[in-house]
Amino acid sequence: MAANLLETYACVPSTERGRGILISGDPKTNAIVYCNGRSVIIRYLDRPLEAVVYGEHAYQATVARFSPNGEWIASADVSGTVRIWGRHNEHVLKNEFRVLSGRIDDLQWSPDCQRIVVSGDGKGKSFVRAFMWDSGSNVGEFDGHSKRVLSCAFKPSRPFRIVTCGEDYLVNFYEGPPFKFKLSQREHSNFANCIRFSPDGSKFISVSSDKKGILYDGKTGEKIGELSSEDSHKGSVYAVSWSPDGKAVLTVSADKTAKVWEIGESGNGKVKKTLNSSASGIEGMLVGCLWQNDHLVTVSLGGIISMYSASDLEKAPVSFSGHMKSVAGLAVFSEGGQKVILSSSYDGVIVRWIQGIGYAGRLERKDNSQIKCFAVVEGQLTTFGFDNKVKRIRLLGDQCGDEEQIDIGTQPKDLNVAHNSPELALLSTDSGVVMLHGSKVLSTLNLGFAVTASAISPDGSEVIVGGQDGKLHIYSVNGNTLTEKSVLEKHRGAISVIRFSPDASMFASGDLNREAVVWDHTTREVKLKNMLYHTARINCLAWSPDSTMVATGSLDTSVIIYDVNKPASHRITVKGAHLGGVYGLAFNDDHTIVSSGEDACIRLWRLVQQ
Template identity: 30%
Template sequence: MSDLKSELQLQSTLAAAPAMTRAQSNHISADPATAKLFAYGSANTVIVRNVEDPAQVLLSHRHSSAVTVARIAPNGLLVASGDKDGNISIWANRSDTAEKYRSKLLNGAVRDISWSDDSERVAIVGEGRGDFATVITVSGSSLGEITGHVQNIVTCDFRKTRPFKLFTGGADTKVCFYEGPPFKFAHSVASTFKATVTCVRVSPDGELVACVSGSADILILDAKTGKDVKTIPTGHQGTIYSIAWSPDSKRFTTASADKTVKTFLVESGEAVASVVLGKSIPFMQQSVFYSAAGVVSASLNGTLQFLGDGSAVQKQWYGHQKPLVGLFFDAQSNALVSFATDGVVLKWPAAAPGSAEPITVESDVINCAAPVGTTGTYVAVAGTDLVIVNPSTTGPATVLCKEANHALGVAALNNGTFVLLYRNAFSVFSAQGKKLHEEKIAQFDGSSIAVHGDIIALGGDKVVRLYKVEATGKPDLIGTFQGRHTVPVTAVAFSPDGQSVASGDSGKTIFVWSVADPSKVLYENLTFHTLRVTSLAFQGPSTLVSGSVDASVIVWDLDGKRRRVQDYAHRGGVSVVALGAPGDLFTAGGDLCIRRWAA
């Protein structure tokens, strides 16, 4: 096949949620220039978003390990990001730009980053073996030694006005004060903290520093001298992970493990607002910042809450924190539905680009999912349960049975039955969840399943088996495709008319063959991918879409013997491809984002 020069046109990106780690600070902040942009990490990707538009998303794929923090420079033009391996990248805040600086500066995870007010200096703190922090110019020149701590440093912040001063907080319960450049240790603050200092932030007017920790108090310091000013009790019942100042420096807001966000007046210490975000662990509040939209907090489950003046939830943004196992477009509701391995199911209405609605499943794991015809409902394997998910209702998923343990794939047939694929067997269940039949397949190593009407295609080790499944549950083997794949089959899909099947394998090869005569190969050796094929979908009888671990998406014009290739569609590989409205293609991948392409 010959290559077309044109690539797929990206229409939009549905952003992943911020990656959060329980029992530690997860710092997010808005850009000081406009207070509209904010950045965070998701897997190995940095995501920059706009508080005024959930559909405005910039992805940066510069890290090879999990991103732990990202901060936008005061001028809004640069971003500094760090990862769990101690690498720092400084890059222009726009797409398709080269890095200005990259280096491994710490021997452990980067935990916080702070910019000087002139956007010329960057402080980096985190974990290590003796060296827990450094200060550099944007070109990488060292600006002094950060000493004074004996354990990991988890937070830092520059004084926003000259002369430059830097504050840090660490696992050794210390708050340290530095002057420079070159930056030198001035003194540590004798505080009453008995646990890790989780966040230090200097007020926008440069007068005060607010420090929080595992205790329920806020320590206020003089930003010029580093001396203790006062302590404000908060009443929080858990660790305070984050604190943020209002733009006028007259109030600050805290986020706590007790699932609350509170706002206080600086002068009096009075609590003027408090919001409870939930009752369970996923609603622990890990970060908070002020933006052009007011106070924004982030939960452990990645949900972003927009709180206005801090007194009530005005809106929430959702996204995925774990890999997707299902992605389906429902034409009736004009919405996309996504399923992730952590049990999170989201509905993305086309009428509200970039926004998602959570669907209740009441499970912390989903193994696989499939649409139930064109009903707008879905069947999923949630741990040991086979469940029906209805995005149009507010209640939890309906449990059909509890016999789905170890299922690798699921399909809904047009006769009302469901098929669960296992490694060396498959089972047929009625619409009520009763097991009708179990078929053993010796040494099959099943991994993929597709359905058309009452016929299923099962992909296994070097083979695809076709079965016709009766409403009674009895399956009949009607064909086998073998002798062409030399490695395990990892993806299968039926053409819209059910006359052909596409099968892709772990060795990058795709075949399209006839259902009526599996020995008849219609299109062979589609081998432009370089790694395992993960997902297949037909756009028409002779147009096939494939995704791969090699991070590419390919649209194959089978009759025209042409292909359109989108390299680097998703950092970490493409896990799912799905058809949308006519001309639309959706993909999901290792960056945990969903992307819509004109195809």
């Protein structure tokens, strides 16, 4: 058997309050590219279930751009490194250069694909650098800035020019190559956040935290106009993008609006349409934008990507989102003939996905406290968070119904719900376990050893608790008390995860020493051994609905699927499933498995006979 990638539910761009983000596109293929953590994500605006993740940066990636011919991508990170790699052919690395001593904030290709300019933070006055893409040799000197340079742009027609803007409020104009400082414009009274040339190179525009947009002549760098103050933005303007014909621009702002401006021949701009963010509160601030073909793309601080039609601005936008942080919690269930996946990330965001469709909305909870673990059984969501509270929430489609919460008073380790008796839940903490019935605490037991994982049998009659010492302690449940029945010793590291098979005939355990074990529930004997194929700790495991397969996910980025009726050597290995490690696993059916991880992405894999 083999595991084939079926669908990818991509993460959204990393955002940061008070800073714009840069997304770029390839108009020929309707692709966009952006960064999240160490990942560079390629997505297609018309194919939401397709995504490509490039994860070769050693540090957090900040910006990525397609080359003008669409064949190459240049991506940069916080260490000042630029990697140039192939979009196809397994992302072959063309070159890697350390070009600045600090974070790179923007990057642009020359129209002939021969040169790249970057801007950002550096030592002394080294905030901008332009170089040949094949050799890394400098193609100019960039004086004139005294602080971090937030944005740069390459004139898309000859004679070549480069413009930059930054935290010193300046807009600088350079002639070349080799490029030399020509002039500075001091039109802004706050951070100049983004600068872009029109497609024909005749004009360029800068936008700023002073809420203004200034237009300049593309050949001389002289100011020719500005965006009208009538109906202008009421907050910092973070990004700007030109229409393909160069007659309009799209701007986004902290005031939660995007505006389409018509640019007249004189160089002044008037608002044509104001588009409001679909999110409320701080998360509704708009921090990134892109005008690509007929698509107007905006990105909010909360990671919601909205697509408007440039030819029909009255049309409601198509919005999609995902996770921004590591995804550890996964739950799968059927609803109305559809397979629904719920996923929770470290920042407390719970996203609803539908197999074959993708993003289907976020669950709006009363509070977005961080979640350590969660479970869904019979339409009820149970969460255990870092606020020490267990919450039991009735799910009503994509809405949250009534909520009950209990303060456990200590930090969570694990959460399990008895599938055949969903009112019964087992919570594990550092020193013991807590038994719940509905929203009532049945018992709080200090077990006398450091607890690291736990599981409850489907009928709620038995509990297994794993310890720091690598032992599995098996207890029978009698009312609100636990009676120890046996202790199993096989693991050589702290237990990280325990799960019963759906038919309760077996249970599986994994440890920090990279080993997994499948046990016979009745005899307590090892049923499948030598499961030592990961190269780092096991973070999660899941059973297939028919109890014939068990899958493990590891810090080594791999997922391994075992058939419990065959030797462990008869396994399926998915290498590089998630950059940074696999933290969540769930079977959708007997032949489909869902995985999630540090890269904030979710993937569906189809198990097929070879």
